Amino acid sequence: MSKSLATVIGRAASRPSASLSGFLGKAIKLTDGEFWSNVLGNTSSSGKTVTIDSAMHLSAVWACVRIISTSVAGLPLGVFKREADGGRVDARDFALYDVIHNSPNEDMTAFQFWQAVVASMLLQGNAYCEIHRVRGRVIALDFLLPSRVKLELDDDGRLQYWYTPRKGPRREIARQDMLHIPAFSLDGRVGMSAIRYGANVFGSAMSADDAANSTFKNGLLPSVAFKVDRILRPDQRAEFREYIKEVAGALNAGKSPVLEQGITPESIGIDPVDAQLLESRTFSIEEICRWFGVPPWMVGKTDSGSNWGTGLEQQMIAFLTFCISSLTSQIQQCVNKRLLTPVERVTHYAEFSLEAFLKADTAGRAAWYSQMTQNGIMTRDECRGKENLPRRGGNADVLTVQTNLSPIDQLGQSNDGQAARAALMNWLQQPETTAQE
Numbered sequence: 205m206s207k208s209l210a211t212v213i214g215r216a217a218s219r220p221s222a223s224l225s226g227f228l229g230k231a232i233k234l235t236d237g238e239f240w241s242n243v244l245g246n247t248s249s250s251g252k253t254v255t256i257d258s259a260m261h262l263s264a265v266w267a268c269v270r271i272i273s274t275s276v277a278g279l280p281l282g283v284f285k286r287e288a289d290g291g292r293v294d295a296r297d298f299a300l301y302d303v304i305h306n307s308p309n310e311d312m313t314a315f316q317f318w319q320a321v322v323a324s325m326l327l328q329g330n331a332y333c334e335i336h337r338v339r340g341r342v343i344a345l346d347f348l349l350p351s352r353v354k355l356e357l358d359d360d361g362r363l364q365y366w367y368t369p370r371k372g373p374r375r376e377i378a379r380q381d382m383l384h385i386p387a388f389s390l391d392g393r394v395g396m397s398a399i400r401y402g403a404n405v406f407g408s409a410m411s412a413d414d415a416a417n418s419t420f421k422n423g424l425l426p427s428v429a430f431k432v433d434r435i436l437r438p439d440q441r442a443e444f445r446e447y448i449k450e451v452a453g454a455l456n457a458g459k460s461p462v463l464e465q466g467i468t469p470e471s472i473g474i475d476p477v478d479a480q481l482l483e484s485r486t487f488s489i490e491e492i493c494r495w496f497g498v499p500p501w502m503v504g505k506t507d508s509g510s511n512w513g514t515g516l517e518q519q520m521i522a523f524l525t526f527c528i529s530s531l532t533s534q535i536q537q538c539v540n541k542r543l544l545t546p547v548e549r550v551t552h553y554a555e556f557s558l559e560a561f562l563k564a565d566t567a568g569r570a571a572w573y574s575q576m577t578q579n580g581i582m583t584r585d586e587c588r589g590k591e592n593l594p595r596r597g598g599n600a601d602v603l604t605v606q607t608n609l610s611p612i613d614q615l616g617q618s619n620d621g622q623a624a625r626a627a628l629m630n631w632l633q634q635p636e637t638t639a640q641e
Contacts, residue, residue: 272326540553583604
């Protein structure tokens with residue numbers, strides 16, 4: 205990209221309302237599929253045309269998208285009500301709770317819906333959902349294929365959403381009826397597709413796969429040329445080509461061909477070992493994981509460092525912090541902004557429960573509950589509720605702390621009280637005559 209073009213694009217990205225419309229016209233389309241392809245294109249330097257479908261044929265891309273989307277979709281997304289004392293309670297009776305937690309629409313469960321949303325963010329850079337309301341209340345969310353949604357700018361520089369259904373003319377969806385969740389963005393409004401910007405990486409991985417498949421198809425044999433000691437006539441060349449087919453067939457069948465007088469085979473091309481084919485494919489996996497923010501060991505690319513327990517745990521924490529949390533924060537903020545009214549946002553908000561990741565770690569979950577109850581942060585009934593166990597009530601719903609953590613200035617008082625109680629118990633246990641004295 206030339207310096208002048210990069211400068212224009214950079215300025216346009218910083219002022220999308222004015223600069224972009226002036227750069228490419230008023231009817232500019234800002235979707236990754238059309239706008240950025242006009243500027244950057246989607247053909248890799250290896251010559252491969254990279255599309256979402258072709259990229260998903262790469263095992264590393266499939267694994268990254270599957271792991272991230274299913275991880276986010278598996279987290280409970282609930283609605284909570286703020287309490288006057290700063291706490292919160294589950295607002296399960298709130299109308300929006302059932303939509304985002306159980307059934308967003310007639311065809312999808314909440315897991316299927318949020319999985320599609322996250323996959324769309326990763327591959328397309330944006331996720332679009334049409335909001336359906338009855339008397340101001342959200343009753344359903346319909347997931348829209350990003351390829352069928354086109355963005356335009358109106359006269360005021362604001363986004364317009366146009367949707368083309370499978371049948372019928374395209375229609376405009378009002379901004380207040382569109383839940384638009386962008387992924388990583390430069391202008392804060394339209395997300396950027398990792399597939400499009402990483403076309404060179406994905407194209408190189410496709411080329412390496414093609415080269416490997418071709419090598420194995422030929423029985424791991426290099427390309428062979430045959431040198432003859434004479435100049436052949438056209439009819440002799442045609443006859444010799446038929447002879448080469450027989451030789452090649454014998455090689456693929458594991459047979460030894462017979463070379464006639466004056467024919468010498470020579471190996472041409474680059475040997476797969478010399479081309480470091482396996483190393484190139486390994487490097488492609490690491491590059492793809494870098495684009496999606498997934499540790500390579502999560503897609504099956506392991507080494508001595510990733511097999512170390514403590515290091516593995518730290519990488520998992522980094523994955524949750526820098527990859528999963530960035531997506532959940534974006535989703536829940538867009539949900540709060542688009543699906544709740546300004547009045548409702550004062551008392552209610554939607555949030556993912558990241559504690560659900562602890563359910564896969566029994567020991568870690570038990571240690572966490574123990575610390576929370578022993579330090580008076582949670583009651584035992586609250587812990588039982590998180591484990592879907594019935595509440596016991598009574599002392600199980602009382603905050604408790606360990607008594608050995610008493611303040612220093614109260615140690616004497618505590619000892620005196622214990623001594624007095626001990627004396628009283630001894631007196632009560634004495635014989636009746638002694639007690640009367």
